[in-house]
Amino acid sequence: MDKSLVLAETSGRSQARYNCLETIREYALEKLEEAGETQHLRDVHLDVFLARAEEAAPKLNETYQQVWLNWLEGEHDNLRAALAWALDSGRIEAGLRIATALVRFWEIRGYIREGLTWFERFLARADERIPLPVHANALTFASFMAMFLSDALAATTFGQKAVDLAESVDDDHDPILILALSGLSSSARIKGDFQTAFTIGERGIDLLRDSPGPAYFLGMALLAQGSVAIELGYFDYARTTLNESLAIAREAGDAFRIAHALNSLGDLARCELNYEAARIAYEESVRLLREVNALHDLASVLQNLGHTYLHLGNIERAHALFRESMETHLAFQNGTGKAECLVGFAAIAIVQGLPGAGVRLLGASATVGGQRVAAASVWHATRMEYEQTLSAAQKSLSEAEFQAEQAAGSGMTLEQAVNFAMNLPLQPATAPATGAASAGLTTREREVARLIGQGRSNGEIAIELVLSKRTVETHVSNILSKLALTSRSQVMRWAIDHGLSQTLA
Structure with missing residues (x-):
């Protein structure tokens, strides 16, 4: 194969996949175009992958979902090419059907934003020629994708359009309407209108119990309803509903759905202060999400488990979980996830005797991009967790100290806050016995130490102090030497202990 015009790709596959060299591929495409066969070939390609996507879709709810998830991952570029051709050639129905079939794959493997973009592009061109079931179901799944991204406006818009279209069938037990109601309920939930979500969810569940359709949809509706019940404080109802959803998922062997039911049961146990029960539920959820490589969802469960371990007194384990959660949120560029994870780091800071750092992180987590996040x-x-951590911090600081640290946190960018959190020392470093003034630092070195205490990077410090990055690196080296410290996190702790980390007026 070394001298072949064909390349064999075997990495991560049980069977080899053969590809042409790019130059050969381009030449072949030119010849196809000259022969007038390009459109026919692309149509055949689209038809093949439409059939394969729809074949795979129901398998994603069963025991061997991992096999099909991996197959879809391997064929993702082919599926993207099929979607692109469907859009370019005006085959909107085929594109919507592929997108609908891929929803679970996109959700589990973290391609949610890409999936929503495909839905938006196809739905913008959908008209009365699209069969009602295809159109309404696509709108519903677009609503779900928007809900996963916390886009309340888009979720509501798609959800309401789906219900309006489905109700034109004039059959309350039509499965299209039942699914559309689930989308509308989810959009109400993401807006925080839990009573509306609960009412719509009850109607949907009643219809599903009378429906001959797959138990999967009832299980999903019960899962969503259980989560809404937690928000409304209906804990007994939530327990019954979530356990029924879990039983349906276990019977199907759907690891992803089992993991989500367990996560919600963990949330319920944590709300009831039953931290050992929460730990057991979250641990199994984490294991299952790792198995199906659902990293986007894993990040949130790791965060939940971190809070649980902190309540159980295992600070080191909690810290490791928050770090892994944050690293995963960073990989997926999940701004809301990063902001909520800061609450965990804030709680650890307060437990470790750093209430000022904790309040700063809470201030940063509360508002991101002008939007209230963790606090709301x-x-x-x-x-x-946010309220408990805030209350603990207020007991450890004077009102003036609290307000100053909160203002400093609110003034941080999300990136600065994450850097500050990730560099906080787990164990308190031994602080010098002498005061800051007698530590031997120059005025400029104290300025650099102050900014390190605020979680700034060397590049940000260079901009702030109008210095070169190399000069900042020299100052950092001198600070470490003079304070007999070995890491940046120790400098951060030293600056915090000596009051240097507060933002200057």
Whole structure:
């Protein structure tokens, strides 16, 4: 194969996949175009991958979902090419059907934003020629994708359009309407209108119980309803509903759905202060999400498990979980996830005797891009952790100190806050016995130490002090030497302990 015009790709595959060299591929495409066969070939390619995507879709709810997820991952570029051709050639129905078939794959493997973009592009060109079931279901799944991204406006818009279209069938038990109601309920939930979500969810569940359709949809509706019940404080109802959803998922062997039911049961246990029960539920959820490589969702469960371990007194384990969660949120560029994860780091800072750092992180987590995040989360357990951490911090600081640190946190960018959190020392470093003034630092070195204490990077410090990055690196080296410290996190702790990290007026 070394001298062949064909390349064999075997990495991560049980069977080899053969590709042409790019120059050969381009030449072949030119010849196809000259022969007038390009459109026919692309149509055949689209038809093949439409059939394969729809074949795979129901398998994603069963025991061997991992096999099909991996197959879809391997064929993702082919599926993208099929979607692109469907759009370019005006085959909107085929594109919507592929997108609908890929929803679970996109959700589990973290391609949610890409999936929503495909839906938006196809739905913008959908008209009365699209069969009602295809159109309404696509609108519903677009609503779900928007809900996963916390886009309340888009979720509501798509959800309402789906219901309006489905109700034109004039059959309350039509499966299209039942699914559309689930989308509308989810959009109400993401807006924080839990009572509306609960009412719509009840109607949907009643219809599903009378429906001969797959148990999968009832299980998903029960899962969503259980989560809404937690937000409304209906804990007994939530337990019954979530356990029924879990039983349906276990019977199907759907690891992803089992993991989500367990995560919600963990949230319920945490809200009831039953941290050992929460730990057991979250641990199994984490294991299953790792198995199906659902990293986007894993990040949130790791965060939940971190809070649980902190309540159980295992600070080191909690810290490791928050770090892994944050690293995963960073990989997926999940701004809301990063902001909510800061609450965990804030709680650890306060437990470690750094209430000022904790309040600063809470201030940073509360508002991101002008939007309230952790303090106004749609999740009861997240709000509870935020409020408990805030209360603990207020007991450790004077009002003036509290306001100063909160203002400093609110002034941070999300990137600065994440850097500050990730560099906080787990164990308190031994602080010099002498005061800051007698530590031997020059005025400029004290300025650099102050900015390190605020979680600034060397590049940000260079801009702030109008210095070169190399000069800042020299100052950092001198600070470490003079303070007999070995890491940046120790400098941060030293600056915090000596009051240097506060933002200057």
